[in-house]
Amino acid sequence: MAAGSVTNGRPEPRPDMRDVRGRGFATRASLAEAEAWIDARVPAQAIETVPFAGAVGRVSAAALAAPGDWPPAGRAARDGMAVAASDTLGAGSYNPVPLFAAVPVAAGDPLPAGADSVLPVEAVQEIAGMAEALAALAPGEGVERRGESVRAGAPLLAEGEVLRPHHLGLLAALGVAEVAVRPRPRVRIVLAGGPRRGADALGAMLVALVARDGGLPELVGPLPADVGALAAAFAEPGADLLLSAGRTGVGPDDVAPLALAAAGTLALHGVAMRPGDSAGLGLAGAAPAVLLPGEPMACLAAYELLGGRAVRRLGGRAPEMPLPVQPGVTRRKLVSEIGCADLYRVRIDGEGGVEPVASPAVPGLGALLRADGFVLIPPESEGVPEGSPVTVRRYDATMAG
Template sequence: MTAPETIPDPTFRPRMRGFAARAGLEQAWAWIDARSSARAAETVETREAVDRHAASDIAAECDLPPADRVAADGFAVRAADTVGASDYNPIPLELTGEPMAVSVGDAVPPGTDAVAAVDQIRSDFGMIELVASVAEGEGIERRGDDVGAGTIVLAAGRRIRASDAALLAALGIDTVAVVRRPVVRIVPVGRDVGNGGDLNSPMLAALVERDGGIADRRPAVPDDLIALGAALAEPGADLILLAGGSGLGGTDRSAEALAAAGSLDIHGVALRPADSLALGMAGGTPVVILPGRPARCFAGYEAVAGRAVRRMAGGDPGFPFPQATLVTARKIVSPGGWSDFCRVRLAGEGRVEPIGSGGLASLSSVVRADGFVLVPADREGYPAGSTVTVHLFDPGAGA
C-alpha cells in the first residue's frame, strides 16, 4: 500500500499486468467525502418525510399542549379539598363539589387544579370516595409542558422517525424541508453478469435504498468502451455505480472507459476483497467501479460506495450498523498493509469467529455472516482472545 499522502497514478493500465500500487481505504474515503455533499433541500408532506434527513432545524411554532389539559382519566378536584384522604379516611367527592369526570385530553374544568386518577377513588353503594390526597397540578399537563414555542424539535441532519412525524403533526407542521434523495445509477457490466443472471443490481438497489438513495437500475452493458462511455455520459444521476469490469482481465474495460469519459482518480484500493475498486468522475458525476463478483461487490459498496450515498442523502457517512465489542474465538488472519473486510459470525458467549477474509470471497460467506470486522491496514489480524469491534448486519444479533 502507498503512503497515505500519495495516490497511485490512475493512468497506469493494470490489465493483464497487475496494479502498480493501491490507494489506502482512508484515501478512498477522503475522495468520496470531497465529492459527495448532501443534496439540495426539497419540501415534502410530513408523512412522507419519515426516513429522510431534515435539511434544516425544525422549530415549534406553538406550545404543546396549546392549553392546560387533563393527563389522567378520573375526576377534576381542588387539591386543597383532598388533604387527608386515605383508605382509612375516604372523602366523598360530593363534599368537594359536584363530581366532574374527565378523560385524558379534556380541558381542565374551571375552579379545579388537579385530577384524582381512577386508582385514587373508590365507588361503593353509589358513592364516589377519594382514598388518596392529590397534589396541586397532579394529573394535569400545563401549556407548553411538552414543547414550548420556538423550541428546536428536530435538528438539521436528523433522520426523521415515525414518532417525529407524529410530533410534527401535533404541532401543526404539515410540510418539512428534507434533503433530496440522491439518484444512484446502477449499471452491471456484461461479462460479470454471467450465466446466473444479474446478481449485483438487486443487491445494490436494496443497499442504495437502505442508505437513503433512489436506485436507478439499468440493463447490463457489454465490456465495450463505447457502451460503457454511453452509460457514463447519460445525465440525471448523482452517483454512478458500475458493477464489474474493474479487474485485471483482458476484457476489464470499466476503468479505461471512465478515464476516457472524464477522470480515473483512483484505481486499486488496498481493501480485501474489493481491491480492484476504482473511483473517478464522468461529466461532473462521481463514479464508483465495483468488482463484479457479488461478495466483492458487496464489500466494496459497504466499505466505500455506501459512504457516498449516505453523505448525499444527508446522513452519517459511517457504517450504518450497530456495533458490538466481542472477543475472537479464533484468530483473524490478515497480511497487514491492507484493510480487511472480514466476515464473521457469532460464536456465543460474547465471542465471534471469522468465516471469510482475504481476496477470495464467496457470496455464501456474506449470507452466513452476522457482521464484519474491518481490520485496519496497520494490523496483521487479531489473535484468538482479542477484543474487536463487530459491525452487525442484524440490529438484534449481538443482544
C-alpha cells in the first residue's frame, strides 16, 4: 500500500486526498507516517505549577531533586527503648542488664541525646520499675540514620514521570509544597452516528482509555451522520484534542472525514494497519484530531496505536503504549501482508508459548476475552513463523489514576 509524501520527516497532506465513499482507498499512509504526523503536531502542553497534594496522576514537567536529607536526623526505626548500645553489652535472656538511661520511643521518633540504637519491646523487661535489656545491640540497630532514605540532591522525579501517592508522601516529608506538571489534556470524544448501543460501547471504552492515558474525556453524542452536525462538534472550542469514533469508512454515511475537512484539515485518511485501516488524522480548528473507526476492535486498535499516542504526548507522557511487554515464542505462524502493520490478538500459555486467538481481519471485542495481549507485526514483515520469538503487549491493568 503506497504511503503519502514525507517532507523533513513529516507527512504532508496528500494531493489525492478525496472522498472514499463508494470508491475505496487509492492509497493508505503507513503507520510510521501517521505516528510522525502526531509527533510533529502534538507537542506537550505548557507547564503549570500545582500544590503537591493535587498532583497525583499528573506528569512531572521537570526533574526534581531532594532539597535535603530524609530523614533529616537519626530516628527510631521501631518501637522500643532508645539506648546507648554500649549499655547493653553482655545482655541476654539469662543475663538481664539494667538500663539506667533508656528512653521509650515509637518508630519515627527522633533519637534522644546519648542514644545510638533502639532496643525492641520484646527485648525489654521491667522489674520493680527498672528497665532491663534482654539482648545486646550494636550501634545503629533499630535506627534509621540521617539521609538513609534520601540524600540531599538525589533525584526525586524525572521529567515525564507520573506522580504516584508515594511521591506525594515523600514531597510532603521533604517540605516541597508545589511541583511543576503538565496539564491534563482535554479530550473531546465525538460519537459519529451508529446504533445507540454501539455508540455507548465505544464511548465507555474510549472514556476509560483516555483516562488511563492521563486525559480528561468529554463525551459528545452520538450525533447523526451529518457533515454539518459533526463539523460543528469538531470545531467547538475548549478541547486540546479531538477523537471521533465512527463513520470513517467507504459507505454512503461515512462522513466523518468530510466533517473534519470542513472543521479544519483532513491530513491523512486511511492507514496501512489492521484492524483500523480507515483511521484518519487532521486538525479541528487548531486542535489535532484523530478519526477512529466505528467497528469496536478497529476503534480500539486505532486508539492504542494513534489516538492514545496523541493523548499521551499532550500530557507529557512517553508516546509509547503503556502496556507491559512479555517475550514469547509463537506456537503457530502469524500470517501478515507486506506493507501493512498487523495487530494479532494472542494468548500466552504457561511456558511462554504464543497462540493467536483472532486474526487482524476478525472484528469484534469478543476475542479479547480469550486474549492476554497482542503482537504487532511491522509492515515490512510477511509474518512470523512458528517457533519465532515475539513481543506481546499485555492487556494488564494500567490505569494511571
